[in-house]
Amino acid sequence: MELRVEGLVKRYGATKALDGVTFTAESGRILAILGPSGSGKTTLLKVVAGLVAPDAGRVYFDDRDVTGLPPQKRKVGYVFQSLALFPHMRVKDNIAFPLEARGRSHGETEATVRKVVDLTSLQGLEDRYPRELSGGQQQRVALARAIAAEAELLLLDEPLASLDTPLRASLLAEIKRVQEETGMTTLYVTHDQGEALSVGRRLMVIFDGKIEALGEPFQVYVQPPTSRVASFLGFTNRLKARVLKEGPDHVEAEACQGFLTFPRGTVRTVGKELQILFRPDGAELTLKRETPGQLEGVLRSLVFEGRRLRARVMTDQGEVEVTVARPESYPELLGLVGKKAYVLLRVEEALVV
Amino acid sequence: MSGGRGGRGRSWAARVSLVEALSVSVLGLLFLAPLVSIAQGASLESLAELLTDPYLLRVIANTFLQAVLSTVPAVLAALPLAYFFARYEFRLSSLARAVLLAPFFAPAFAAAQAFLIMYGKTGVINTLLMQVFGLAEPPVSLLYSLQAVVLAHVFYYVPLAFTALEAGFASIDQDLIDAARSLGASEWRILRKVMFPQLAPSLAASGTLIFVFSFLTFATPLLIGGSFTTLEVETYFYWSRFGGWTTAKTLSTLQLGLNLIFVLAIFLARERVLQPRMLAKAGGLARNRLSLLCGSLAVKALTLYALLLIAFEALPIYFIFASGFSQGFYLIFPLGASIENFQRLFSFTFGARVTVLDSMGQSIAIAALAALLSVSASLLTAYSIAYSKGRARSLLSAATVAPLAVSRIALAMGLYTIYGAGVLRLYGSWELLALSHLVVIYPLTTRLIESALIRVDPDLIDAASTAGASRLYTFLRVELPLIGPSLAAASLIAFASSIGEFTFALFFATGGLQTMPVSVERLLDSRQLGPASAMTSLILAVIFVSALAANLLAKRSLGGLTYGA
Numbered sequence: 001m002e003l004r005v006e007g008l009v010k011r012y013g014a015t016k017a018l019d020g021v022t023f024t025a026e027s028g029r030i031l032a033i034l035g036p037s038g039s040g041k042t043t044l045l046k047v048v049a050g051l052v053a054p055d056a057g058r059v060y061f062d063d064r065d066v067t068g069l070p071p072q073k074r075k076v077g078y079v080f081q082s083l084a085l086f087p088h089m090r091v092k093d094n095i096a097f098p099l100e101a102r103g104r105s106h107g108e109t110e111a112t113v114r115k116v117v118d119l120t121s122l123q124g125l126e127d128r129y130p131r132e133l134s135g136g137q138q139q140r141v142a143l144a145r146a147i148a149a150e151a152e153l154l155l156l157d158e159p160l161a162s163l164d165t166p167l168r169a170s171l172l173a174e175i176k177r178v179q180e181e182t183g184m185t186t187l188y189v190t191h192d193q194g195e196a197l198s199v200g201r202r203l204m205v206i207f208d209g210k211i212e213a214l215g216e217p218f219q220v221y222v223q224p225p226t227s228r229v230a231s232f233l234g235f236t237n238r239l240k241a242r243v244l245k246e247g248p249d250h251v252e253a254e255a256c257q258g259f260l261t262f263p264r265g266t267v268r269t270v271g272k273e274l275q276i277l278f279r280p281d282g283a284e285l286t287l288k289r290e291t292p293g294q295l296e297g298v299l300r301s302l303v304f305e306g307r308r309l310r311a312r313v314m315t316d317q318g319e320v321e322v323t324v325a326r327p328e329s330y331p332e333l334l335g336l337v338g339k340k341a342y343v344l345l346r347v348e349e350a351l352v353v
Numbered sequence: 354m355s356g357g358r359g360g361r362g363r364s365w366a367a368r369v370s371l372v373e374a375l376s377v378s379v380l381g382l383l384f385l386a387p388l389v390s391i392a393q394g395a396s397l398e399s400l401a402e403l404l405t406d407p408y409l410l411r412v413i414a415n416t417f418l419q420a421v422l423s424t425v426p427a428v429l430a431a432l433p434l435a436y437f438f439a440r441y442e443f444r445l446s447s448l449a450r451a452v453l454l455a456p457f458f459a460p461a462f463a464a465a466q467a468f469l470i471m472y473g474k475t476g477v478i479n480t481l482l483m484q485v486f487g488l489a490e491p492p493v494s495l496l497y498s499l500q501a502v503v504l505a506h507v508f509y510y511v512p513l514a515f516t517a518l519e520a521g522f523a524s525i526d527q528d529l530i531d532a533a534r535s536l537g538a539s540e541w542r543i544l545r546k547v548m549f550p551q552l553a554p555s556l557a558a559s560g561t562l563i564f565v566f567s568f569l570t571f572a573t574p575l576l577i578g579g580s581f582t583t584l585e586v587e588t589y590f591y592w593s594r595f596g597g598w599t600t601a602k603t604l605s606t607l608q609l610g611l612n613l614i615f616v617l618a619i620f621l622a623r624e625r626v627l628q629p630r631m632l633a634k635a636g637g638l639a640r641n642r643l644s645l646l647c648g649s650l651a652v653k654a655l656t657l658y659a660l661l662l663i664a665f666e667a668l669p670i671y672f673i674f675a676s677g678f679s680q681g682f683y684l685i686f687p688l689g690a691s692i693e694n695f696q697r698l699f700s701f702t703f704g705a706r707v708t709v710l711d712s713m714g715q716s717i718a719i720a721a722l723a724a725l726l727s728v729s730a731s732l733l734t735a736y737s738i739a740y741s742k743g744r745a746r747s748l749l750s751a752a753t754v755a756p757l758a759v760s761r762i763a764l765a766m767g768l769y770t771i772y773g774a775g776v777l778r779l780y781g782s783w784e785l786l787a788l789s790h791l792v793v794i795y796p797l798t799t800r801l802i803e804s805a806l807i808r809v810d811p812d813l814i815d816a817a818s819t820a821g822a823s824r825l826y827t828f829l830r831v832e833l834p835l836i837g838p839s840l841a842a843a844s845l846i847a848f849a850s851s852i853g854e855f856t857f858a859l860f861f862a863t864g865g866l867q868t869m870p871v872s873v874e875r876l877l878d879s880r881q882l883g884p885a886s887a888m889t890s891l892i893l894a895v896i897f898v899s900a901l902a903a904n905l906l907a908k909r910s911l912g913g914l915t916y917g918a
């Protein structure tokens with residue numbers, strides 16, 4: 001089923017949780033929705049599920065306008081951030097709940113529960129109560145309950161937020177597998193960029209109730225359309241560069257005593273000044289002047305983080321953060337704190353605005 | 354992010370307002386209408402008469418005086434005790450707490466009766482002193498005075514202040530105190546600047562509640578006040594007197610004006626006192642094991658104080674049982690145990706018609722009906738409170754606690770006027786008494802059920818509706834099982850409250866209708882102290898068992914509402 005929403009607006013008092021949201025979620029695919037907390041992600045899911053009525057806008061399931069339909073009639077599977085398992089029901093009764101609520105026969109309910117239990121690898125846990133399960137198992141029960149009644153649309157609200165990091169990867173794979181087997185159109189809400197980038201075919205980024213990016217995860221990651229999305233996705237360094245020369249293919253600019261050459265295509269607007277955004281891992285730290293492209297500064301601090309080092313370099317435009325991929329150089333580099341250091345930008349990974 | 358309980362669709366709103374209308378009509382019919390009928394029955398003439406009567410003016414002044422004199426010592430006495438329990442751990446501490454709370458659950462008439470047994474002319478203290486010192490006359494003469502009423506109130510309300518203040522101490526975060534200490538604040542400054550501000554709401558709330566309850570006192574001055582009376586008692590006397598109805602109604606109307614302020618005060622205090630367990634979520638003070646051998650003098654003094662106060666609270670209750678189960682007074686219970694008082698009790702017939710068994714049967718029937726009605730009405734009301742928002746919600750909440758802060762004699766007269774007399778002519782029926790109990794029990798049960806309902810995660814309701822469940826289906830399959838233990842606990846509390854209720858029971862008693870507390874009063878009136886103690890022992894046993902069971906159920910329901918880590 002294809003989900004289409006048009007111009008959704010939802011106000012809570014003075015704040016707009018949703019501010020004109022329009023998008024289409026492809027049938028049978030996962031759409032990841034990324035945004036900081038309070039950006040309106042959960043409200044969006046609740047409006048789509050019919051739990052919250054929008055102040056304006058429409059929701060369509062395959063061209064059917066469901067905006068006025070109560071949640072009971074929408075055939076939506078919802079995995080809540082809190083999971084919302086019924087604490088007084090056993091696993092099998094939690095999973096059977098949507099089937100019984102919709103008046104399915106006893107035999108059909110039992111068969112479906114068995115099928116869903118197999119699909120979500122919950123065999124042997126059917127008679128347990130939610131409190132007797134681990135976090136990952138509770139998560140799978142919530143997923144099982146959401147898909148039990150053959151919903152047309154699966155809504156996942158931060159499904160892995162409550163789990164420990166090692167468990168997340170395996171459950172994420174599990175969710176993807178179940179989604180593929182059921183072929184349900186899925187909205188996957190998260191504030192974790194790793195999850196958002198890896199879970200779906202498409203990625204949507206929202207801020208303050210507005211969509212700021214929508215596209216393939218790779219595209220959004222390398223070319224974030226707005227500077228807010230860019231900094232949310234890790235483009236935390238920001239420099240100004242003075243334009244020296246505009247060629248047909250290249251733009252040459254200068255920043256912090258470094259000369260940078262950008263391919264014409266990556267520069268969106270050319271004026272007297274360019275804004276350069278780059279990730280800490282989109283540059284290298286060097287101690288000697290090797291090419292004219294290096295930016296100059298003073299090594300201010302060095303933090304050992306295990307697999308990499310994080311260096312802060314003070315340039316004449318303020319601090320820049322650079323990661324060093326070789327942690328074994330820590331003792332050597334530590335001695336150079338306070339000395340001159342150079343930052344070599346990988347121009348092709350930088351964003352120029 | 355927060356859909357919360359408010360943001361549901363339109364069809365919900367319609368259903369909720371139906372529930373609201375139902376619960377408002379319960380309050381309107383059983384609470385507001387009776388009070389309005391009292392105000393209608395008042396007259397300006399008798400108001401002028403009353404306000405120039407020096408005797409009555411003294412009664413009004415006395416009512417205020419005893420309320421203030423009861424409140425201040427009760428709160429002050431409870432403060433060190435609450436600190437002691439919040440600060441120190443010791444074996445049997447939960448038993449000590451349960452014993453301490455016993456008077457709180459006992460009905461007011463039983464507290465007064467316990468005072469008779471302890472401090473009366475032939476009471477425990479006097480008997481003991483006379484035997485030990487060989488005196489001919491009882492040395493302690495305390496009863497039938499202002500002091501007796503005040504002391505009985507202090508005895509009765511220390512546990513209430515204790516629970517509120519203990520919750521207050523529990524809401525103080527030890528980390529804050531440690532932080533203040535590490536920042537160099539003196540202990541005195543910490544007490545003043547860190548602890549007191551956190552405790553102040555609990556102090557104010559318990560003080561307010563005790564003042565209001567003492568002001569509205571009835572059983573205590575009636576039984577042990579002698580010629581010292583209060584407004585409630587005087588109003589009741591006017592009502593019982595031939596031709597005194599207009600005066601009684603005028604006096605009540607006068608009091609209802611004050612009660613309005615009480616309602617507001619109780620509404621503001623209710624979070625702290627009526628449901629203190631909810632607050633005890635913060636870290637609380639760091640607790641030390643109590644060690645008397647190596648503790649400082651202050652700790653020893655505090656421990657001694659706690660023991661004395663626990664004895665002051667526990668002994669009167671203990672001696673009700675002891676004097677019910679023995680002849681004469683035996684300090685150590687199993688010695689001299691006998692069932693003679695029970696034999697005498699059960700052979701007693703009140704007037705011509707009512708036997709003790711009749712009285713018990715009536716009490717049980719009334720309590721069962723009152724429990725059933727109040728839990729059903731509370732469920733409706735708790736629902737509309739939990740699902741309404743903003744001003745409607747606090748208004749409903751205020752209306753619900755109002756019956757606690759209003760003169761029961763006024764309510765009783767109003768209920769009589771509307772339902773007892775008039776078209777329905779229910780006077781003398783046990784159903785009318787059950788209805789009157791409903792009015793005053795309903796605030797308690799509503800609080801219990803409301804707090805259970807509020808703890809049900811709104812996501813569960815959303816989960817059920819996305820799963821295709823109708824509102825009714827969700828209520829039956831999700832909410833009802835989750836709040837079930839709380840409903841059971843509320844029923845028990847309602848039953849226990851009705852069994853021990855005295856004011857309405859006395860007001861509506863007739864030759865053929867006489868609940869157990871009224872029987873106790875009649876027994877005391879005819880100097881049958883032993884059988885009276887036996888009867889009260891039965892009532893207290895029912896109440897304490899119900900309270901314990903309710904407590905266990907409440908704990909279970911707290912655990913059952915979540916499954917998280």
